Amino acid sequence: MPEYILFVDDEKLVKRLVSHYFRNQISQEKYEFIFAYNGIEALEKLQEYPLANLVITDINMPEMDGLTLIGKIREFRPYIKTIVISAYEDLKLIRQAMNLGACDFINKPIDFQDLETSIQRTLDELHQLKPAPLSSMLHVPTANIHNSSSGINEYLQESQIVMREVINNLSSHRQKFAEISLNYVQNSPEINSEALLLEVSQMLESIKNSTERLEQISNAVIGY
Template sequence: MAKILVADDETDLEMLIKQKFRKQIREQKYEFVFAVNGNDALNKISEHPDIDMVLSDINMPEMDGLTLLGKLNETSPLIKAVIVSAYGDMENIRMAMNLGAFDFLTKPLNFEDLELTMAKTMAHVLQMRETLKAIRENNILRMYVDESVLQFMNQRNFENSITVNETIEATVVFIDICGFTMITENEPADIVVKMLNTYFDVIVKEIIDQKGHVDKFIGDAVMAVFRGDFHLDRAIETSLNVRRKIELLKSSEHHGITFMPKVSIGLHTGEVISGNIGSASLRRLDYTVIGDVANTASRLKGVAEDGQIIIAESSYEKVKESFNCRMLHEVVLKNKARPVTIYEVLD
């Protein structure tokens, strides 16, 4: 239903419009709001933010139609205005168009012409809103989806190739906020979400700075993937920076308990399967990585204590000349036939 504001100091116009458009009003095709001048029109727009278009006279007391046009451009650029005036000279038409009027009609009104003009104006308004919606959705998509995925989606054969996958060399990192369950169990939802988003912002910035990709958020943990040159080194650099930045954050007091933010981190490197995992028929897919490397990284995170960055011996052998590490002990990881020797990455 289109909501239309009519601004005119001729009060009989309200009755005339209600009579001429009674069928459309009854069928809820149109809803009309009426104002007697420009000031009144602006007040009505504040009361009815879902107004789609304005039909406005030029000569009105307090605020004329041309001034109203200027105000609409400043405050409500998505509302399109059609000038309806007895003064149809070229000067008024040009002034109205220069101020952003969508069209110009002269009195006495031809109501068939008016309805055609309203339909044309509404089509333009809807097109603008669809365009803005698409832009917003695209910007939101870019916030959550890796650029390579967007390029993949732009391929002409996207629908046919949505389940394509590949095997790549990568490093998977799991970063967990230690002890955050205590906060979720004792604090209101808005405090929990605000705190968690603050920590995630710090973590994500460091991942992006090292050209990593945030794969997903899992509760109070982040899964990140690094690929390309020196992906293991960049993943460890990220982990060190995340630990440092998180520990610089201020502590929080909650019900007499002081919460000091810390992270526990596990990472592993090797071959992973990368692709759209999920249900194509349901159109619920995650562009993610799976395989032993991702599973091992998750389990290494599970054995990491507060503030620890844990890697397996296979990763240590690749970075021992670049990073200061110390051997800890052997651990038994799920689905691993043999115990795994783990190392802690130090500053």
């Protein structure tokens, strides 16, 4: 399964540059990049892609800036890691970003080798946070067992967050399906079938992503 990475930048050229530089990792399904152009759209993307564990965001963006976005992410998905990019070498901004939980800061124009190193280091740190299986803890100090218990609690808290998202998504999708059905009955000749199929596909993809995230959490807990 690839690592899902959300890249947030209002410069649309960045999407093309990122996709080109990481084309091998993308084709090998090591990384899958999701793109948003402001903080509000980024939060919507995180609802659609609950498997995303890393967010790379610019600071200066319209509608919602990167610092506000990091704060929002910290509130509802504290396990997500963030990397900040900015054209301004402002120590105050860097300090604010780090205080909000950002784990790295990269200047623009982006040095993609530095970015690649930062992504790999951050993902490695993220994976190291996952506690070891129970089989490797049979003869370990009590403190380690306590740490593992804390890890399980974190997974359970995360699963509750994802479950709430699944329930909210299902409720939203049920309402949308009802609206689609009503529109189809009332305006059958005017229905755009391609748009209808796309919307249904997006609904199903959102549910699928949430289900995969729950399965991932479940497997991690079972591994203790």
